[in-house]
Amino acid sequence: MAEATVHGSGQQLRDKHASAAVIQADAHQEHPIKLYLVVWGWLFVLSACSYLVDYIGLQGYLRWSLILLFMILKAGLIVAVFMHMAWERLAMVCAILLPPIAVLVFVAIMVFESDYTALTRMNFFSG
């Protein structure tokens, strides 16, 4: 009996989800044009900034951190607004944005690996 009621409420919950899904299925991504124009403008500004980093000739950590900053801001704006990720459900956002973390782990591994290779080469070529 207890099992039956659990099953029953589970079924109701599923039905509720199903009807919510039906309502959301019709909603498509439509946003004011002004938003796109503002983001477009910012992309131009950020691109100009990252080009200026090279044009002015900044070097060292300041250069690298500015390049990364402008890159992340641009990528974020494109994914969030132009690709509408900001309005997607969290299940979708996680499914797409979390797996690339594996690439970052791979980057960390290869930084150690290439440091080791470089040291070995320097050692070998120095005689």
Next chain:
Amino acid sequence: MAETTTNFGISEAQPDGWRGIAADWSSDQRAFKNVSWGKAMMWIFLLSDTFIFGCFLLSYMTARMSTTVPWPNPSEVFGLHVAGVSVPLLLIAIMTFVLISSSGTMAMAVNYGYRRDRRKAAILMLLTAALGATFVGVQAFEWTKLIMEGVRPWGNPWGAEQFGASFFMITGFHGTHVTFGVIFLLIIARKVWRGDYDVGRRGFFTSRRGRYESVEIMGLYWHFVDLVWVFIFAFFYLW
């Protein structure tokens, strides 16, 4: 026990063999509640493409970090002499702005598509395709210039030999993506212009009726190509 293993608790005979595999995997389950299968599949394709470009940039990083020969200075390699003045990265700056402009026109095309303004949507898509073709054209010019100066996948006049291989691999793969995007854009723009999505005309390849969502899915691909360029611009040209 049977109730816990099936979704519905019905004791109907389930199909076996290949039919059984298809029936089990296509049960009434859906992870992405308000996203159509077309959009979900495009996102998953883009995710796999992220790994491909991620690995290209990663191997470039490994080559550049582990070489004992100085890396050619991209600021000078990709510079142009205009009227006797050398401007660093001029071609690359032009390509960046062309691609960002095309991303903007694409976003507007998606918007007008959903507003059922097929004339504006199709024109904006054609404009996006034209900007994409311009990008590929400038890239072809850049490749020609570098090849004439002696850059090869196995060597170049300025430094580390891996420079050529990384450059041709990364920008070549990206340029191919842009080229296919232009073709994809022209096909969808023709459908929008003809009103296929209003009258429910069936597609020539899938025989399915399309919707204006196809424009948004096309847009996802195009914005991704722009997104990849953001990373290439930062890591290959500016670093």
